[in-house]
Amino acid sequence: MAKSLLKNKKNKTRINLLPLSDKQNIAKRNKAIFYLIVLICYIFILAGYDYLIYNDINNKRVVIFNLNQKLEIIKNNNIIYTTIHKAVLNKEKIETSLKNDSSIVNSLKSLKTKEYKKFIEIIKFPMPKDIWLNSLSSNNGNFLINGNSISFSGISVYIKNLKKMKIFKKIYLSGIEKKIKKGNNYYTFNLECKF
Amino acid sequence: MSKTFTAIIIDYNYIKIIEAVKKNKTYIINNFSLDRLNQNSINNTTNYANSKNIGQDLITEEIKKIFGLKQFSKKNVFTVLNDDYINTYNFSLPEIPEPDLSKAIEYEVKKKSPFPISQIVYDYIYVYQPNEDGRYNLLITAYTAKKEYSEQLVNLFAGAEIKLKSIESKTIGLYNANLFIYGNKAGLHYLIIDVNLISIKIIIIYKNTIIFERNIEEINIIQNTKNINEAGEIIGAEIQKTVDFYYAGKSIEPIEKIYLSGVYSSSGMLKNIISNLTNISVETMSIIELLNNSTDDNDKKTDKNKNNDKAKPLIKLSSKLNKKIYKKKLPAKNIYNTGDVIDIETDNQILSNSIPYDENNLFDILDVMLPAFGLILGK
Numbered sequence: 001m002a003k004s005l006l007k008n009k010k011n012k013t014r015i016n017l018l019p020l021s022d023k024q025n026i027a028k029r030n031k032a033i034f035y036l037i038v039l040i041c042y043i044f045i046l047a048g049y050d051y052l053i054y055n056d057i058n059n060k061r062v063v064i065f066n067l068n069q070k071l072e073i074i075k076n077n078n079i080i081y082t083t084i085h086k087a088v089l090n091k092e093k094i095e096t097s098l099k100n101d102s103s104i105v106n107s108l109k110s111l112k113t114k115e116y117k118k119f120i121e122i123i124k125f126p127m128p129k130d131i132w133l134n135s136l137s138s139n140n141g142n143f144l145i146n147g148n149s150i151s152f153s154g155i156s157v158y159i160k161n162l163k164k165m166k167i168f169k170k171i172y173l174s175g176i177e178k179k180i181k182k183g184n185n186y187y188t189f190n191l192e193c194k195f
Numbered sequence: 196m197s198k199t200f201t202a203i204i205i206d207y208n209y210i211k212i213i214e215a216v217k218k219n220k221t222y223i224i225n226n227f228s229l230d231r232l233n234q235n236s237i238n239n240t241t242n243y244a245n246s247k248n249i250g251q252d253l254i255t256e257e258i259k260k261i262f263g264l265k266q267f268s269k270k271n272v273f274t275v276l277n278d279d280y281i282n283t284y285n286f287s288l289p290e291i292p293e294p295d296l297s298k299a300i301e302y303e304v305k306k307k308s309p310f311p312i313s314q315i316v317y318d319y320i321y322v323y324q325p326n327e328d329g330r331y332n333l334l335i336t337a338y339t340a341k342k343e344y345s346e347q348l349v350n351l352f353a354g355a356e357i358k359l360k361s362i363e364s365k366t367i368g369l370y371n372a373n374l375f376i377y378g379n380k381a382g383l384h385y386l387i388i389d390v391n392l393i394s395i396k397i398i399i400i401y402k403n404t405i406i407f408e409r410n411i412e413e414i415n416i417i418q419n420t421k422n423i424n425e426a427g428e429i430i431g432a433e434i435q436k437t438v439d440f441y442y443a444g445k446s447i448e449p450i451e452k453i454y455l456s457g458v459y460s461s462s463g464m465l466k467n468i469i470s471n472l473t474n475i476s477v478e479t480m481s482i483i484e485l486l487n488n489s490t491d492d493n494d495k496k497t498d499k500n501k502n503n504d505k506a507k508p509l510i511k512l513s514s515k516l517n518k519k520i521y522k523k524k525l526p527a528k529n530i531y532n533t534g535d536v537i538d539i540e541t542d543n544q545i546l547s548n549s550i551p552y553d554e555n556n557l558f559d560i561l562d563v564m565l566p567a568f569g570l571i572l573g574k
Contacts, residue, residue: 009323009331011320011321011322011323011403012319012320012321013320013322013367013370013371013374014320014361014363014367014371015318015319015320015338015361015363015364015367016318016361016362016363017276017281017316017317017318017338017340017345017361017362017363017364018316018345018349018359018361018362019316019342019345019346019349020316022349022359026360
């Protein structure tokens with residue numbers, strides 16, 4: 001026990017007989033060296049720490065740059081997606097409108113078919129002897145009949161006959177004009193017929 | 196992380212410098228040198244702290260020249276103050292916190308030093324020692340020196356454009372080298388003897404505390420002895436004198452061991468002579484031995500079966516120094532009674548009456564570097 005305790009005791013086995021002033025100078029110099037070493041270590045640690053932070057910031061910058069790039073890609077993808085989505089929606093709208101249009105076309109077709117039938121009926125219908133037609137046209141569901149007649153009475157008979165056909169709800173005489181051609185007198189008339 | 200240290204010891208007429216790098220737990224010796232001061236300096240060196248400026252300037256110039264030529268590092272330079280100018284005081288204190296301990300030691304130093312505290316520099320070493328109560332005492336050795344000597348040394352090195360990191364003592368260098376090599380296994384009561392080129396230092400350590408030290412100057416074993424037997428007898432006699440003086444009036448445990456370092460530390464014959472004369476076992480404390488032990492440790496680490504050892508500090512030579520030291524290694528020379536120098540015989544045996552020290556042999560130089568290297572070890 002005593003031996004182990006003795007091991008911990010450190011004997012002093014050296015002397016220094018330098019004058020006190022020299023010893024103090026050495027002590028001061030050692031102290032200065034110590035502080036210098038501490039300062040250098042501190043600077044090194046700071047520089048090291050700065051370097052680590054600088055590296056860390058650089059790494060983060062790279063990460064942010066990469067993230068930004070990814071974000072750009074995602075944005076672009078999103079734009080493409082939105083465009084496609086819009087296109088799909090447009091397509092649907094177009095399809096719907098096309099369907100509508102086709103139904104209108106179909107209805108128009110059917111309507112045209114009906115009109116043609118009516119035209120044919122009108123054309124087939126026996127006209128008075130002094131009446132002849134110039135043109136048949138349709139406008140906004142109305143029939144326009146342009147024709148010529150030698151007399152007013154002929155026009156009147158023709159209107160009565162058309163009414164008798166019961167194709168049109170109303171028949172108006174929208175215009176009548178007297179014309180002379182090669183010494184012969186006749187009247188040009190316009191009839192508006194509504195279904 | 197590595198740190199380069201340079202230790203200089205101005206030892207009478209020699210300048211010993213060793214540079215090592217501490218890398219983790221390994222000390223790599225980069226460079227070392229042993230240079231003799233020129234004659235003008237020598238006259239002042241033995242007393243350099245009190246010498247005139249001329250003597251100091253010469254030493255400064257010499258240091259500057261050596262540092263320039265051999266390119267030693269000036270970063271962390273340690274040196275020692277001549278032992279003559281250091282007073283040591285041993286005392287014991289109870290375990291107290293560090294700031295209070297410093298004050299208590301200052302108080303003790305004030306009491307013991309013959310000089311006012313304002314005129315001295317001091318520092319201390321201590322070891323913890325358990326007492327009978329199960330607590331700890333601090334066995335303190337305080338070192339004091341006059342401030343002017345310390346300042347002179349600082350100025351001396353400042354002249355060579357070297358800013359000293361610390362001033363210690365050769366005793367502390369040897370003490371730390373011993374602690375580094377043996378740690379707590381050195382023993383309870385032992386003696387360290389450092390045989391130098393022209394001096395001998397004897398330190399007695401008891402319970403890890405430097406209890407006694409003695410410098411024997413101007414003994415120049417190399418020049419003044421005729422053979423290793425004679426050198427051993429002189430060293431043995433000095434040890435005996437020291438031990439007798441140390442034990443006078445005391446009844447403490449006998450000295451268990453002698454640790455031998457310095458110029459003859461690698462000589463087995465010298466160890467035997469000293470051991471026979473003093474009846475104490477002698478062990479070597481040498482950088483060369485440390486290098487060998489480190490090599491052994493390296494070998495051990497490669498052996499998977501013996502890999503349980505804790506990682507011990509290693510001592511190595513730098514590759515450059517390793518090449519240099521082995522390239523320049525000279526054959527050992529025999530110095531006979533006549534003083535003539537001849538090459539050793541081809542059978543490589545050292546004659547019993549020879550002194551195998553060669554001042555040009557890098558291994559031998561390295562052997563006298565231990566006190567300086569001790570200043571670096573453990574830093």
